[in-house]
Structures are given as structure tokens and as C-alpha cells.
Amino acid sequence: MNEIVRGRGVSLWSQISNILADDVLKGRLRQGEQLPSAQELATRFDVNRHTVRRAIATLEQRNLVRTEQGRGTFVQEQILDYPISRRTRFTQNMRNLNIEADTEILEDVREIPPVAVAEALGLGCKEYVYRIETLSHADGHILDHSTVYFPAARFVGLPAVYRRTQSVTRTLSEFGVSDYVRKHTRVSARLPEAATARLMKQPANRPILHVQSINADPRGMPVQYGVTRFSGDWIQLVLMADD
Amino acid sequence: MNEIVRGRGVSLWSQISNILADDVLKGRLRQGEQLPSAQELATRFDVNRHTVRRAIATLEQRNLVRTEQGRGTFVQEQILDYPISRRTRFTQNMRNLNIEADTEILEDVREIPPVAVAEALGLGCKEYVYRIETLSHADGHILDHSTVYFPAARFVGLPAVYRRTQSVTRTLSEFGVSDYVRKHTRVSARLPEAATARLMKQPANRPILHVQSINADPRGMPVQYGVTRFSGDWIQLVLMADD
DNA sequence: AACAAATGTCTAGTTATCTAGACAGACCGG
């Protein structure tokens, strides 16, 4: 297993601290996962509990773990850098971040959209859209609540495809839109609507990241209007130069 | 310059030891070079002399430096691995080892060789050879004392070429021998003759590596007979499989 | 309420690391 060396000029607490930090950073310990108790670690490393505590104290300072009296110490949920560029693809993003994301489809309906959405999609005020509501989980956390609109006339029967492919990119691809780029992205922080707060299991007074985006095909024709509400606590959007 | 950190779990002596070891291994301190005195290092690192001494003690254990009372501490001359194969070329070897070698020509004469040499070169007992005596230095150390014989009939005027090219390989090349291989190599340890000991500035009772070799052209005709006396202390021949 | 299992906080003692100073011994150049 992991070895510790005495009397070579590197203190035990520092060695233990490094080993544990490595476990966290390399993902051997997952976000929110509970570490072995101080006593267990002391036994494993053949060292006093105080020594382990010192190691853990430094990890806490580095914000890698969080200790709760009477409960234990846990891997600190890190703010997730969520890169956004013109070609951001959610599924791809999560895969890059080495996170198992699964998306739950809450609802899909065919309806007349709000005026703002119709305008954004370049539709007349009597044209139908599909509206799809999703909730994404990652590592046991709720990641975002999304509402996406597609022009119904252009993508007949889209919800069924979406349910099968579980991916915007693959769905559009099946309708012949093999490429699309983000026409614009608007990011704001706001308090969640009641429904969103309930869905994301977070207090109504904790702000969320509200991202509204429009994707267009290569000819500039809008294919998707979406609103994604990220948990502001542990998502941090990174705006990137266009590629 | 080089920084040292207190109170982060790594002892000062160990940090200093690492810095100095790095200086030696990366060649910032050369073989045989004197390190700053313990007091100077203590001042530079803002640390007690004893602490520096402890760092140096570990370096001594690792055989990276050697300390001499009253003189100072010096980078330990490492044993030099000297690879030998059928295609060994002295100049090339030194270049591979990243060592500046310069060869001083002590003497070149045209003479009747000893019988053993004549036989080895496949010459009759009345045929002349050129005998060239050289002394090689590298990094300020004397590396070897060589005696090489060339058949004079085949290589008329060779010494002049050798003085110009400073290389056996290039010299033979100018005589049309573009390739040659080592026909055989005999290695032994023996005490140096008086002249050699004096030349190599080493005691007469310290053994040297005595390497006798014959090089032949691709048709098997011997082109060179040589004896090289290496300083046994810091040269270590590595016999390699033929290439 | 009782209990087990965590973390948090003390005290006390040991060992390792670092500092300070003094002095001996070897080397070297004038």
C-alpha cells in the first residue's frame, strides 16, 4: 500500500498529507466521500492520531477536505469549472471532466412558446415548439435544471429521438444538423423560481447560475433555445475564446 | 536563487541536501569542483553551519561529494562508464558522455615495432610502423595514456594527418579506411610502468586498466594496434554486445 | 435515554531538528 518513511527529513504529517491530497486530486477519493476516521488512518500509517490530525488540518486549509465534528471528514466538493465556448456540448464536457453525468427527462410537450422564445428562434407567434425539461445529476449531485425549446415544424417527433439518444448533439445530428454553434450565451445570477428550487433541492434564497443560450446551424438558423440553471455553489462557468 | 522553506514539514538539512545533490547531478557543479565552505553555505541558506554539515553528510553517504579536512568539500569524481563495443570510437564516446576530451600528442615516431606488435598487425619483422603516444585529458583529469601503432607502408605520412585531425577515425578515413571494427580487445589490470605512472600523475602502486586492442578494416586487414592505459580509479569499462 | 463513533482539546513526555559557541586538527600561502 502507501508507505511512510521516518527520519529522512520529511515529517510524517507532511507525508500523510501528501498521500491523502493525492488520493483526492487523483480521484481515488470522490467528492463528498468520507475519509477513514483519524484513528483508522493512524493505525494504517502506524502513527499517532494527533499526527494524522495535523495532516488533515493542512488538507482542510487547502480546502481539499471538510471535517464535521462527530461525523467525520469528507472530501470537499470542489467548484466545477464548466468551460463554455461556441462549441460547448454538455455530454462532452462532462466526459472531459471525468464525471458520470446522467440526464433525467422530466417532461416533454408540444406547445406555443412564450413570445421571447419564439422571437429568439425566429418563429411566428403561432408556431409550435417542443419544450423539454431535464435534470442532470453528476456524482450524486444535482447539476442543473434545463429547459430547451426546438422548433416543432423543423424537428417533427424530436422528443422520441431525444429520449433515445439522451443528447442534444446526437438528436440534432439525426435530423441532419451535424454541426451547430452557440449563437449567444447570456449568464446571470438570480434566485431560482420555486419549481426549480424544489427540483434542485436547494433553498429558494440561494442563487443559481442562469444561462440562456441559442444554438444555430452553420447557416445561422436557430435550432435550439435553452435555459440552464446551474447550482451556483459548485459550478463555475469558464468563458472561453471562440474556437 | 535557491529558496528554502521553514516549517512545512521538510527539514532544512534535507532541503539543502536536495538542492546540492541537484547541482551535482545536473552538472552545475563539476567533477572535482570545490563546494562553497560550510560557513558560506550556511550564510547563503540563512541557517546554522551544523545544519549544512548534516546536509553534506548525506551527500557524502550518497558518494556525491567528498570532504577533506582543512581543504574543503569537493564533487566526487564518479566512475565513468566507458562503453566498449566493436565500433567504439574514443572521440565519439567522450562526446556521448558529454565530456570535453582533449588529446595531447606526446610523441610520434617511425620505427621497427616489437615482434608482438608486428605479428598482431600482420607485418614482417623488418617492416616499419608509426608509433604515436597520446595523453587524454577530460574535465581537467588525466584520462588515459595511449600508444598506437599503424603500418607505415600503408599509411605514409600518417602522423601529420593525425596531428591535424586529432582523431583516429578521421585519420583512417582520409586514407580511405572509412570503416573499421575492433578485431579484439584484451583488458587487464596491472601496475603502470614508471613512465606511464609519471605521465598520469598517479602512484606507481595504484593499478591501471590496461586495454590492448586491434582494429581491422572491413576485409579483416589490421590497421591499428593500440594499448590504452586508463586510470583505474574512475574509469569503468563496460563491455557491450557487438552491434 | 443510552450508547457508539466520530472529532476537538487538553497535558505531559520523548525524540528529532536547529541554533550557538568553543575549540581541535589539517591545509596552504606568504
Add this chain to the structure above:
DNA sequence: CCGGTCTGTCTAGATAACTAGACATTTGTT
């Protein structure tokens, strides 16, 4: 041979790291 400059060795004390044990506090379960 003498003085300056090295390394080598010793003593003594201060600080950091580690161990041992006791007990408090918090949490979750029974």
C-alpha cells in the same frame, strides 16, 4: 613558522515533531 581558512567534534539549549492518554463535544442509532 605563522595566521587564515577550512573541516571535525563537543556541549548546551531552543524549537518542532511525534507519542500517549484522558476527557469533552457532537452526531446518529437503538
